[in-house]
Structure formats: C-alpha cells, structure tokens
Amino acid sequence: MTDGVQILRRNRPGTKAKDFCRWPDEPFEEMDSTLAVQQFIQQTIRRDPSNLEAILKMPEVLDEGVWKYEHLRQFCMELNGLAVRLQNECKPETCTQMTATEQWIFLCAAHKTPKECPAIDYTRHTLDGAACLLNSNKYFPSRVNIKDSSIAKLGSVCRRVYRIFSHAYFHHRSIYDALERETHLCKRFTYLVTKYPIIPQEILILPKLDDEVPAGESEA
Amino acid sequence: MKIPTAMDDNSVSHHNGGQVGSQIGVSVNNKQNEEPSQSVQYSIPGILHFIQHEWARFELERSQWEVDKAEFEARIAFLQGERKGQENLKNDLVRRIKMLEYALKQERAKFHKLKYGVELQQGDVRPPPEESATEPEPVERTQWKQGRQFIKQYLQEIGYTDTILDVRSNRVRALLGLKNEDSDNSNYRNYEKQQHDRCDYSANHMVRKYDYGKEPRKTSGSSGGGYNDEGMSVQETAAVFANFEFLTNQEMDMDEIDDLDAKQTLHASGKQGEEVDHEAEEVLNELNMLTINEVVSAGQGDEYQGVTSGGSASASAASSSVGSGSGAGEADEETLGLGELAQLTVSNEPEAYDVAGANKESFRKTWNAKYTLRSHFDGVRAIAFHPTEAALVTASEDHTLKLWNLQRTVPAKRSAGLDVEPLYTFRAHSAPVLCLAMGAPRSEECFSGGLDGTIRVWNLPPPTADPYDPYDPAVQGAVLREHTDAVWSLASACGRLASASADGTVRLWAPRAPRPLLATLRPDDGPPPAAGPALAPSPAPAALDFADAASRAAVAYRDGSLLLYDLETGQAVLRLGCDSPANRVRSHPTLPMLVTAHEDRHIRFWDAVSGQCSHAMVAHLDAVTGLALDPNGLFLLSGSHDCSVRLWNLDTKTCVQEITAHRKKFDESILDVAFHPLRPYIASAGADGLAKVFV
Numbered sequence: 001m002t003d004g005v006q007i008l009r010r011n012r013p014g015t016k017a018k019d020f021c022r023w024p025d026e027p028f029e030e031m032d033s034t035l036a037v038q039q040f041i042q043q044t045i046r047r048d049p050s051n052l053e054a055i056l057k058m059p060e061v062l063d064e065g066v067w068k069y070e071h072l073r074q075f076c077m078e079l080n081g082l083a084v085r086l087q088n089e090c091k092p093e094t095c096t097q098m099t100a101t102e103q104w105i106f107l108c109a110a111h112k113t114p115k116e117c118p119a120i121d122y123t124r125h126t127l128d129g130a131a132c133l134l135n136s137n138k139y140f141p142s143r144v145n146i147k148d149s150s151i152a153k154l155g156s157v158c159r160r161v162y163r164i165f166s167h168a169y170f171h172h173r174s175i176y177d178a179l180e181r182e183t184h185l186c187k188r189f190t191y192l193v194t195k196y197p198i199i200p201q202e203i204l205i206l207p208k209l210d211d212e213v214p215a216g217e218s219e220a
Numbered sequence: 221m222k223i224p225t226a227m228d229d230n231s232v233s234h235h236n237g238g239q240v241g242s243q244i245g246v247s248v249n250n251k252q253n254e255e256p257s258q259s260v261q262y263s264i265p266g267i268l269h270f271i272q273h274e275w276a277r278f279e280l281e282r283s284q285w286e287v288d289k290a291e292f293e294a295r296i297a298f299l300q301g302e303r304k305g306q307e308n309l310k311n312d313l314v315r316r317i318k319m320l321e322y323a324l325k326q327e328r329a330k331f332h333k334l335k336y337g338v339e340l341q342q343g344d345v346r347p348p349p350e351e352s353a354t355e356p357e358p359v360e361r362t363q364w365k366q367g368r369q370f371i372k373q374y375l376q377e378i379g380y381t382d383t384i385l386d387v388r389s390n391r392v393r394a395l396l397g398l399k400n401e402d403s404d405n406s407n408y409r410n411y412e413k414q415q416h417d418r419c420d421y422s423a424n425h426m427v428r429k430y431d432y433g434k435e436p437r438k439t440s441g442s443s444g445g446g447y448n449d450e451g452m453s454v455q456e457t458a459a460v461f462a463n464f465e466f467l468t469n470q471e472m473d474m475d476e477i478d479d480l481d482a483k484q485t486l487h488a489s490g491k492q493g494e495e496v497d498h499e500a501e502e503v504l505n506e507l508n509m510l511t512i513n514e515v516v517s518a519g520q521g522d523e524y525q526g527v528t529s530g531g532s533a534s535a536s537a538a539s540s541s542v543g544s545g546s547g548a549g550e551a552d553e554e555t556l557g558l559g560e561l562a563q564l565t566v567s568n569e570p571e572a573y574d575v576a577g578a579n580k581e582s583f584r585k586t587w588n589a590k591y592t593l594r595s596h597f598d599g600v601r602a603i604a605f606h607p608t609e610a611a612l613v614t615a616s617e618d619h620t621l622k623l624w625n626l627q628r629t630v631p632a633k634r635s636a637g638l639d640v641e642p643l644y645t646f647r648a649h650s651a652p653v654l655c656l657a658m659g660a661p662r663s664e665e666c667f668s669g670g671l672d673g674t675i676r677v678w679n680l681p682p683p684t685a686d687p688y689d690p691y692d693p694a695v696q697g698a699v700l701r702e703h704t705d706a707v708w709s710l711a712s713a714c715g716r717l718a719s720a721s722a723d724g725t726v727r728l729w730a731p732r733a734p735r736p737l738l739a740t741l742r743p744d745d746g747p748p749p750a751a752g753p754a755l756a757p758s759p760a761p762a763a764l765d766f767a768d769a770a771s772r773a774a775v776a777y778r779d780g781s782l783l784l785y786d787l788e789t790g791q792a793v794l795r796l797g798c799d800s801p802a803n804r805v806r807s808h809p810t811l812p813m814l815v816t817a818h819e820d821r822h823i824r825f826w827d828a829v830s831g832q833c834s835h836a837m838v839a840h841l842d843a844v845t846g847l848a849l850d851p852n853g854l855f856l857l858s859g860s861h862d863c864s865v866r867l868w869n870l871d872t873k874t875c876v877q878e879i880t881a882h883r884k885k886f887d888e889s890i891l892d893v894a895f896h897p898l899r900p901y902i903a904s905a906g907a908d909g910l911a912k913v914f915v
Contacts, residue, residue, distance in 0.1 A: 009886035010843075010861070012819070013803050014762035014778040016722040017651070017671050017706040023886075035885040035908055038598075077597035077618040084619070084647050092690065110688045118690070124645070125688045132641050135594040135909070136630075 021046060028059045034143050037062065037070040045074070050184050052191050065146035068154055068196050069134070075161060075192075076130045078185055082168060083123050085175045095119035100166035100205065109160070119167055126160045133157060158189075158199045165189065169206050587867065587877055587902060591913040593624050595642045599885055599907035601654050602668075605896040607661035611643070611683050612894070612903060614911045615668050617652035620645050625683045626901070626913060640913075644681050648696055649674065657710035657717065659731075665697065667717055667731065669707030675700040675719055677731050700729060702737050709763045713770040718787075720761035726775050728787060739790045741773070767807035767814060767828060774814050774828070776802035782816060784828060794831045798824060804847040808870075815856060817844035823858055823868075837873055839866060846893035846904070857902055859890035865904045879914065882906030 009023045025047065028040045044055045058067045098106040098119045107114035110125035117125060134140060134157065139150040165186045168176040180186055186206065193199050598617040605612045610626040622642035629638040651671035659665035664680045677697030681689075705723035712718075716738070717729040726741040760778040767774045772793070773785045778801050784794035800820035807814050812828040823844055825835040839858050846859030855876075856868040863884065867877040881904050882889050888907035895902055903913045 010888050012762065012778070012801065013654075013708045014720075014722055014760035014801075015706065015708075016760070017673065020652070020671055020706070026886075033884045033886075035883065039886055073597050080619045080647055081650060084650060087647060087691070087693070108688075120691050121688075124647070124691055128642070128645050128687060131595045131597065131645070135596075137592075137594065137639055 029061075037066055037143070038073065041070055041074050049182070052184065052188050055188060056191055056195060063146065064196060065148075065151050065154075066144060068151075068192070068198060069140065069146050070143075071192055072130075072154055072157060072161075073134055075185070075189055076127060076134065076157075078183060079127060079161065079164060081183065082164065082175070082179055082185070083127055085179065086120060086123055086168065086172060089172055089175060090118075090120040090123070092118035092120060095167070095171055098122035098163065098167060100163060100170050106160075106163050109156075119171070123164050123167070126164060130157045130161065155198050158193055159203060162189070162193075162199070162203060166206055585900075587879060587914040589879070589881065589912055590915045591626055591629065591638050591640050593622075593640045593642070593911040593913065594909070595622055595645075596620070596909040596911075598652070598909055599888065599891060600905035600909060600911050601652065601891050602656035603892045603894050603903050603905035603911055604656045604658045604666065605894055605899075605901065605903065606680075606683075607658060607897050609683050610896075610899060610901070612896075612901075612911075612913070613656060613658070613666050613680070614905060615653035615656040616909070618909075619649045619652060619670075620647055621649075621653055621656065621666075621668050621678070622646070623680060624911075627683070641687065643683065643685055643687055644695070646676075646678050646695065648676055648699075651706075654706060654708050655710045655719075657712040659712055660715055663715075665731075667710050667712060669703075669710050669719055669721075671706040673701065673703045673705055673707060673721065673723070675703070675707055675710065675717070675729070698731060698736065700731070700736055702727060702740075709761070711765045711773070713766040716770060718764055718766060718773050720764040720775055722760050724760060726761055726764060726773065726785070728773075739787070741775075741785050741790055741792075762802055763804045765805050765807050765814075768812065772828075774805050774807055776805040776816055780818070782814065782826065784814075784831075794828070796826050796831050796833070798833065798836075803843065803845045806847045806849050808849055808853050809851060810853045815847055815849065817847045817858060819843040821860070823847070823856070825873075835873060839868075839875075840864060842889075845888075845891055848893045848895045848902070850895045851897050855895075857893045857895060859893040859904050861887060861889045863889040865890060865893055865902075867902075879904075881912050882910060883908040 007024055009021075009026070011020055021042075025043050026039070028036065031039055033039065040059070041055065044051075048054065056071070058064065096118050097116055098108065100106075105116065106122065108117035108122045108125050110129040111117075133153060139153055140146065165176075168179075169186075176186070190204055190206070193204070194201065593612075593614065596614065596616040596618050600614045600616045602615040603612060611624060612626070613621055613623050615621045623644040623646070624640050625643045626640060628640065628643065630641050646668070649668065649670040649672060653668050653670045655669045657667045659667065664682075666678050666680060667675060668678065669675045676699050679695050679697055681692070681695060700719075703719065703721040703723055703725070705721050707719050707721045709720040710717060715730065715732070717731050718726060719729065720726045724742065727737060728739040728741070729736045730738055761775045762778050764773055764775040766772070767784065771787055773787055775783050775785065777783070780798045780801050782796040782798075782802065782805060783792045784796070785791065786793045796814075798818070800818040800822065802816045802818050804817040805814060806816075807828070813834070814826040814828050816824050816826065817839075818824065821838050821840050821842060821844060822836050823839040824833050824837075826832070827834050840860035840862050841864075842860050842862035844858050844860045846857070846865075848857040849855070849870075850857070854870055856870050857865065858868065859865045861884070863880055863882055865879045865881055866875050867879075868874065869876050883906070885907040890904050890906050892905040893903065894905075900915055901913050903911060905911045
C-alpha cells in the first residue's frame, strides 16, 4: 500500500493512458491487501512482460496453490486480448469446430452436455466458464487460501485454455504471433504449467520457439 | 320408622347424597311430626313435591348467594383499589402542596431580597424531602418497562387491540414535538397525553416548571415538549386548584390557568366526575382482570374505548378544556389506578412507545447487501443499471464489460447474499474499460469508453439470453475513435452521448447518426471563474455529466475546476472552482444543482445558476470516488477509497447509512456507485473485481 512518503497507487480519473498504473513498485512483503498476489503479478508483468523468470518466481511465503490460481486468473484476463482479435477473424463459417491439429475435436464443456461449438464460441464459452469458476464462491471462496479440492479445477481450466492457444496457433497464426510478440502469453503459460505442474506435459503440443523454457520439457 | 322410607323415596327421586337427604329428612321429620297434629291432607307425592321444591329453592338461594358474594368481593377490591389510588393521589397532592409552599417561600425570599436588599426571615426553607425517586435509576426503569410490557400483554388479552394502542401512540408521538401544533390541538393532545403518559408529578419536575413559570413562555413550535409539559401540569394543577381552592391568588402569569378557571365554571363538574369515575372503573378493571372476570373487563374495555372516543370527540368539538379538565381528572384516576407505574416519567415516553410505534419509523429504509457479482478478473471501474429491468452492466479493467441479470442467481453458500453470474461478456476493448453509460430506455444499448481511447456502442442481449449462446457479432455496435487518449467519463441523455477524455477534450456524439461526432469542447475558451481563484484548467477532464435536461454539460477537471458548457454553442458558460481535484460530477435530476466528489474527501454542492458553492462537507475518510443521485433527487450515494458507501439525505445533508464493502487493491477500493432508475437497488463497484447490489 502506501509507505511513509504517501505514494498513492491510484489511477485518478483523467489520467493519460501512458500514465496508467505508473507508480513505483511495491515489494511483495509490504503489500497488505488480500489482493496482494494479484497486485504483485501485475506489477511484475507491467515492468517487463518478457521476463518470465521474474514473473513466475514465487515469493517464498506464498502457498503454491494461491500462486497458480492468481496466475491463472491473470492468464484468463489477458486471453481476452486474444479473444478480441479472434472475434474478428474466427468465424463460425470458417472454423466450425474447435480443433488444433487434425487429431482432436474439442467439445465445449460449458453446456450441460458437451457440445461441438464453433471455435469462436468455444473460446468465448471457455473464457466465460473459466471466469465463473475462478470467481465462484463455491470453489474459490478466498483469495489467500485455496482449498485442496479446488486445485484439480485449475487443471481443467488450464487444459481448456491451452486449447485456445493451440487453435490460434494452428489456424490463426498471424494473430497468434502478433499477440505473442506483445505479451509472450503462450510462452508464459507453458512455463507456468511446467514449472508448477498443473497439467500433464503431453498436452503441450505447441512447438517451442525459444529455448528459454527449463530443461526437462518434453515436446510432442 | 317412616324416615327411612322417606329417604328411600328420596333416593329414588335422584337427589344428592347425605346432606340433602338429611335436610329433607329433617323437613320430612318435621312434616312427619306435624302430621299427626294436623289433618291428614298430606300425601306422599305432596310431601315429595314440597321437599323437592324446597330443595330447589335452597339451591337457587345458594347460587344467588355465591353470585352476590363474588360481586361483593369485586366491589370490595374495586373500592380498595380506589381507596389506594385516592391515597396515592393525596400523597402526590400533599407533596405538591409542599413543593408549592417551598416555591412560594423561595419566590418571597427572592422578592424580598430584591426589594429590600436583605434576606427575608422565614422559617427553615428547605425543599420537601423526596421520598420516592423522581428520576428512576435505569434498573428500576427497566423493571417498569417490563411491567409495562406485561400490562400491554394483559391489555391485549382482554381485547384491547394493537390498533387502539397504535392510534394512541400515534397521537402521543404527534404530540411529542414531532410536529408543530397550534395551541388548540396542543391542549387536545394534552388530554391524550395524559391518558397515555404516566405523567411525572414528581417534586423535581414541579420545581423546574414553577421556577421558570415566570419566564416568557416559549413558543409551542420550538419546545413542543416543554410547552406541553408546562401546559399539562398547569391544567392538572388547575384542576387541583379548582378542587382545593388553593393558591388562587398566586401571581402566575400562565394564561391557561385563567382560561381554565373561567372555563371550569362553565362545565358541570358532575359530568367530569362521571367521566372520571367511569374512566377509573375501566382502568381498574383492566388491571384487575388478572384476578377477576375477564368477560367483565373485556366489556368494560370496549366501553373504555367508547369513552375515549367520546371523550376525544367532545374534546375536539367543544372547547379544549373539557378534554383537558376531564383528562386531568382522568389522569389522576389513572395514577391512582396504576400505582407505581405512575412514577414512570415523561422522559420515558418515547422509549415506552418504541414498541408500538416502531413500525411507523420504517420510512427510513436500511439497505442490505443482497447480490454479489463475481466474475471480473480485475477492478470494476464503472457500473450502470439497466433503465427498466433488474439488470446491470459492469465495466472492468480486465478489458471486458459484463451484463448481469439479477433474477438469475447462483445458489451461494452464505444465506445472506446471492451470487450472480454474468449473462454476457462484451469483449472488444483492448485496454481497461474505464467508463460506462446506459442508453435511453428501450434502446437496449450501452456505451463504454476505455483506456484505448475508443468508445463502443453495444446492443444489449435480452435478459433471457443464455450465457453460452453462440457468438452474435451484432452485439457489437459502432466504434467511435476520435479521442486520442483514455476516455474517462461518459454520460448519455436524450439519445446523445458526451465523453470526457484524457486528451483534454469533451466530445458530444449522436451515436446512431452516420456522422456521430457533434462537437468538441475544449476548456480554453471560457469565462473567468465565477468563484474562487483564477484557475487555468489543466487540460484533463476527469468526469462529466449532462445537466439541465441535456442542454448543458458539467465537466470536472483534474485541477478542481468545474466548467458548465452550453451544448448548443459549445462554449463554457460558467466556471466554478475549488482546489481539490474532482473525481465525479453529477447533476441533480430536478434542481439546478451540481454535486462533485473530490480527492480531499469532500463532497461539494454547487448552484448551477449562480456558480456558488452552496455546501461542502467532509464525506469520507479518503478520496470520494463515486457519486450517484437517486432519480427522485432525495438521496445521494457516495463511494470512497475508504471502502465505504454512504447514503446521504439531500435535504439535511446527513448520512443516513454507511455500508462497508469491497477490499482494497493498491490504494483503490470503491470506484463507482449507482442507483437503479426505477427499482430499489443500489450498487457499488470495487477495485477487488466485485460488484455488489443492495436492496
């Protein structure tokens, strides 16, 4: 929060876009709000979106479940950018199903019975469903303490989110590349799920473009 | 001999046991003894008939005696109670007499001292001892309250319904200075008040009253309670005086006494006495119903009501002193009837009627959290209700807007609140969405402005839509891109949209038109400030709102100046200013008033005609960020970074409720608040990603 010099970390109305959230960083130890982890993650990303190590380095005092959860929230938020871009290009007529490679057709789990949604619907529904789940009071009532039973939910969310990445990669490459250049989102995501095992490695089918990921990561 | 046979016959005829048999046996015996001396007209059937007849007569008499006995017992109890009451009254009066004497002595001493400059030699002047506590300690007070509660219950049992109590409590509350009444009504209400108060005839009270009896009397409006107390005590003492002919030569310049003296003679005291007795009887019976016939009491309870209404009718129809006179008398009877309860002071009055009158206070509504809207990943920057439905839209820093239907709730664990899931997520902004405005009713559209400088028009899906419907590109409407920097504030009225952006301009749009941009307003050209120092407004508007039926726009700038633009000409017509930067500005729906929320914790009210700041108040512990006015213009809602939402009454500018909500992210807490235009909902949007709706 604020230290003795009274830095108010606020975006007052009328702030220019370039000044948005332009305040000195706060060390994690000094943050005393319940949203401290989110604040910290966003602060680190803002400083340098490509510095994956720093972004994903967990403070020692933190519970791993909370770290994963908050990162997943951040991913879902940032994936919105991808969805926005896809909305213009990914039409139900062109991508009638959610596929990545030719192997699998992914069914949208947001409905009562899994449905074969067009890709754009799959993307939207998955993101909406992830938002509902990650914010639901039932599974994640607290932001500083994650129930063990809910950790499994993180895995399923990650799996579905990864499919969005893979669809974009294989079918809307330009969008994917543009986004990656800006936000390094997929790389970060991959790094997250390998460093803190959330989903099995076989799922990560996207070829790695850089070699920043830690060793021991198998490529399908 | 013959007795056994007679008894056998008697047993055949189904009479009771030995006692009756013996009685009859005796009479039979007598008859039998008499029989030989008289002629033998007696036949067995005749004897039997006679015996039966006699026995029936005896039974009748016995029941008669029992009835009489009960009646006499009741009467005795009644008389005893009456006597007890009389004794209490006598004690009270004696005490009062002593107080008056004391007061008189004081006055004489004062007068003498003033006149002669020397002390008057009197006997020992000391206030009469106060035997009983005049201001009861809280413990006793609670006991009396309990006793009072019991009485209430008993009254209810006998059929003295709540409506009667409510009517009375209403009258009492009206009496107690909640309204300004003229003297006629005040006298009338004194009557009522005496009926309901257990008036404090204690020594202290009297001394107080009579000590400033010579002061000029206060107007009834300003001190309704005091005046009534005075008037009531005066009337009551007037009644006493009339009865006792005491201190009639007192120089009290209290007009009522003169009036009452004059009027008292007009009215037959018999009537008063009659009413008094009747009232007393009713009251006593109400109290005694514990022990004795409830039927009787109930009957008389009804009569009491009848008498009350009769009394009140007479009071209002005839001169007020009738009521007051009989009321005074009745009050006396009431004290005698209620014994210790008479000690309950006037000061207890409002509390005592809390129970009866509590439900009348519900014009002040307390807002409680009902719905929690969870789905945003980052802080919710703006919130707006649907014009008609129970639905709202939130705009968040996670680049999305979400539409929520309050009727679709998710079963939540906590029973107190309901969780709501969004109906639709609007994705198109590539940066945090900062502001939101609802379109006109029935247009089903809303507008959003973001950090990316775009304003987007959205067509709202119907509230019945399923969240997981196929994507409909038609939801996305036009995009207005003329701003070059973040759009911080939007306002919509009459089909037009106004936006304030960090690029320094305020723009006016007609969103549906082919060429949407109507005007661009800059602060450079404007009149000199109407009030405050000459500020060169920094070119960053922070907030805006339409004012004066959408013919003007009020724009608040980051440096604290407030400009009122005429939208026809595009010129600023009025400049208001203060030092503290404003976060929000709202214009009152009906009055020419603007309200601004500032970083220095104040909320300021501005007159839109003269440009003067009509009121400024410290509203919160931290910067005030959200402002909303209810559609009727009576209440103001303000939200602040101190995590509280406060509801203010606009007439009195006082806070009627504070709600703590939302957690802090960095230093931001509550970012926006809103009223529903039609329904009783208020909402707050927080930096923690939640939106809450209160009902």
